[in-house]
Each structure stands twice: as structure tokens, then as C-alpha cells.
Amino acid sequence: MTDAARRWRMALGPAANGPLPEPEGEAAKQDEVLTWLYQQSPSARGGGLGGTEPSRPEALHWLGRVRKLFPKSTCQRIEADALNRFRLADLLADPEVLARIEPSPATLRLLLSLRGSLPPALMALLRDTVRRVVDEITARLRPRIELALSGQRNRQVRGRLPRAADFDARRTLFGNLHRIDPDTGRLVPDRLFFHGRQRPSLPWQVILCVDQSGSMTDSVIHSAVMAAILSGLPGIHVRMVLFDTQVVDVSDRLTDPLETLMTVRLGGGTDIGAAMQYCAGLVEDPARSVLVLISDFCEGGSTRRLETQVAQLVEARVRLLGLAALDDRGDPFHDHRVAARLADLGMQIGAMTPDRLAGWLAEVMT
Structure with a gap:
């Protein structure tokens, strides 16, 4: 042969x-x-x-x-x-x-x-x-998340900060209009402008409420890594709970994603309303709190209870984010009807990768 x-x-x-x-x-x-x-x-x-x-x-x-x-x-x-x-x-x-x-x-x-x-x-x-x-995933995600949340943009403070993420294109354009080459029509700037960054003066509380049903395995993994990275940033106080029909608070082990993941019990039913009620009890300052629900929104408990809890949190001015997926692909699988109803009540709904979630957090914490 x-x-x-x-x-x-x-x-x-x-x-x-x-x-x-x-x-x-x-x-x-x-x-x-x-x-x-x-x-x-x-x-x-x-x-x-x-x-x-x-x-x-x-x-x-x-x-x-x-x-x-x-x-x-x-x-x-x-x-x-x-x-x-x-x-x-x-x-x-x-x-x-x-x-x-x-x-x-x-x-x-x-x-x-x-x-x-x-x-x-x-x-x-x-x-x-x-x-x-876990260490490999953490090493890959940490730089992106820390950059996104290293400080809120302050457009009133500008300087020569060597960060591409802070580049102020509009200011650079108007500040160099006199540098247009008449032969080519191209702008040849002699000075670049950047947004400065400043730390928030008051801390923010971020609560991760994570569905541990079987379809959410990737999201649970990335949530544990995300929580560990966030907990190491100044000005952010992180809480994390895992839920199916029961709620498990793992906030005391966030610095070690491995210990968090070894707590996970994949599979089982889902009671999102009970988990949201528990998380509501963790909120310290509603105006400076972000509650991130990471779930497929396949509610096994009372949908009315879930909706009531979300409405109360919105009324209290807690910023609510709902994620149908949190992994490297950001591919969503979720109950569209329940997600749409929560969106109508004031929860922002999305599906994304962890680094994009960090950018989203930076936007809502302004």
C-alpha cells in the first residue's frame, strides 16, 4: 500500500x-x-x-x-x-x-x-x-479587563499619555488643522492629544449573579475568572453568587477562581427570582451598584417573582445588566421572551466576551 x-x-x-x-x-x-x-x-x-x-x-x-x-x-x-x-x-x-x-x-x-x-x-x-x-485563561484576560477598568475617562484632563485606548481623535484633528499638506491634502499632526483618566472617588459594588445550570458552563468559568480580576482592582467591591434552585454565596473565595469553580454544581433546575432576591439583599448603595445577571433566562421558578424583583431594583437605581453568554465566543442561548420582558423593565441585555463586559461595566459606572 x-x-x-x-x-x-x-x-x-x-x-x-x-x-x-x-x-x-x-x-x-x-x-x-x-x-x-x-x-x-x-x-x-x-x-x-x-x-x-x-x-x-x-x-x-x-x-x-x-x-x-x-x-x-x-x-x-x-x-x-x-x-x-x-x-x-x-x-x-x-x-x-x-x-x-x-x-x-x-x-x-x-x-x-x-x-x-x-x-x-x-x-x-x-x-x-x-x-x-484557569491560570491560562486569567493571564489572557487580565490585561484587557484591567485596561478597560483602569479608570473612567475624564475628557477635561488631557495630556501626552501613551495609551492607544485614550487617543482623542477629535481633539487631535481640530488641534492640527493648520498642519494639512496642501499637495496631498493629508493631515500631518505635530501634536497628539489623549484623554486623561481619573479614579472614581467613591467605590462601586459589582454583584455577579451566575446561573450554574448545565448550558452555562462556559459562562460560569469566565465569571469566576472575571470576579477574581475585578476583586483585585481598586475602587471595586465584588460579590458573587451561584444559583440553580439554591443560592450559594462564594464571595469569600473570589481571589482564587479554582476554589470558586470547585464549588460549582453543574446542572439542576433554575430559580432566577430567588437568586435576584438574594442579590438585592447584598446591595449597599443602590446608586453605586451594578448587578450582573449571567443566565440563559430559562426561569424554572415564578416569572412574576423575577419581574417584581427586577422592577424593584430598577426603581432603587441599581444598574442591571443581563448576559445570555459570557465566554470567548459570546454566542447566546437564552429564553428570548423572558429576556425581552426584563429588558422592558429596565435591565440591559447582551451577550459578550469578558473583555467586552469590562468595557460595558466601565460605561455604566460613569
Whole structure:
């Protein structure tokens, strides 16, 4: 079999037996382990969400064969597919798999969903892996969030601040009209103007009210990271609660997103009204408070109770933001009817990435 034919056979699997000859020797072994993962049903693989003791030897035997038959880079791709696409939790019984997991929100989603089904001996390794993923997300988001919330713009104070985000295009244009090149018609400024920034004199309170139902996993992850970053900024006091049909206040552990995430109980029902009522009790100064509801708005409790609570918060002058999604994509999935009703009552509704939420917070806290 030529190298090209062998590659096509690997890509197409057993369905290619007609037009392509069956693999032989080591190629046949490679084809067998790939077929076990990519061609069989979950029941045939013996794996699945949560993992079971009887299937573990087969999964780990398969993993051992993969490592013998393929180069390291290929093994890492196959292992990632086994974990993320096919959710073979049994592979997490191998410490080498945990050690090589690439940091990503997708990986973190899987680990959080499986943590309750893993043997206690693996929990320490699980925490280390989750920590790596959380640290990677935090390192990526922190500069953007800190820039957006480093101070409110004060258009009365201008100077030569070397920040692109503070560039005052209008002032620069009018201040350099005399510098237009008559030959080209282009503006050649000799002085650039920037908005100055000043810290707010009074602190703001930001309350994150986060739905921990199964569809909100990405939003829960980014909310925990967002809360940790916000809590380290001056002039902002952060509270965070997680809810399904119960409300859990995690404000005492915001500096460590890992500890927040290990509190999460993904799945279950949803009572947004009860969560909003609890958050209302946390408000200290309504005029300087922002309550951010992060939810799919699929209310399982009383919609009237939710609407009443939102109306009361709006009347008290609390700034209300409702997010249908908070992740790297900002793709919303939510109950449009409930979201529209809350918008009519005065809650601003959106779906966005964490750095855009930081910009939105900066706008409402002016």
C-alpha cells in the first residue's frame, strides 16, 4: 500500500475497504485503535461520561497501544479527541493524560463535569490540571479587563499619555488643522492629544449573579475568572453568587477562581427570582451598584417573582445588566421572551466576551 493510500485508509476507516486494500502489519494495528475511537458507538467503546470500573482496563489498554503506534504529537491529538469529543473519562485514570492536557475552556468544562465521579486519589491531579487551565485563561484576560477598568475617562484632563485606548481623535484633528499638506491634502499632526483618566472617588459594588445550570458552563468559568480580576482592582467591591434552585454565596473565595469553580454544581433546575432576591439583599448603595445577571433566562421558578424583583431594583437605581453568554465566543442561548420582558423593565441585555463586559461595566459606572 502506498503512503497516500495508507493515509486515505486511516482517514476513511473500514468504509474504505472496497476501493482501498486492507492495511497490513503496523498500519493494521494503527487502523484498529483509530477505529475503536472514531468508528464505534460509545457503548462499544465501553466509555462515556463519568466512567465505570469495568471499562477502565479497556480504555487504558487502548491508550497504551496508541502511544506505541503513533508519534507523540499524534498521540496528543488522539487523546484530546478521546477526552473532549468522546468524553472517555476513564483516560483520566492515567496521570500522564492529566499532565498533558492542553489548557482550554473545553478541557475545563469536561474536568468540572467529571470531578464528582473520579477516584479520590486523582482529585489532587485534577486540581492541578484545572489550576493550569484557569491560570491560562486569567493571564489572557487580565490585561484587557484591567485596561478597560483602569479608570473612567475624564475628557477635561488631557495630556501626552501613551495609551492607544485614550487617543482623542477629535481633539487631535481640530488641534492640527493648520498642519494639512496642501499637495496631498493629508493631515500631518505635530501634536497628539489623549484623554486623561481619573479614579472614581467613591467605590462601586459589582454583584455577579451566575446561573450554574448545565448550558452555562462556559459562562460560569469566565465569571469566576472575571470576579477574581475585578476583586483585585481598586475602587471595586465584588460579590458573587451561584444559583440553580439554591443560592450559594462564594464571595469569600473570589481571589482564587479554582476554589470558586470547585464549588460549582453543574446542572439542576433554575430559580432566577430567588437568586435576584438574594442579590438585592447584598446591595449597599443602590446608586453605586451594578448587578450582573449571567443566565440563559430559562426561569424554572415564578416569572412574576423575577419581574417584581427586577422592577424593584430598577426603581432603587441599581444598574442591571443581563448576559445570555459570557465566554470567548459570546454566542447566546437564552429564553428570548423572558429576556425581552426584563429588558422592558429596565435591565440591559447582551451577550459578550469578558473583555467586552469590562468595557460595558466601565460605561455604566460613569
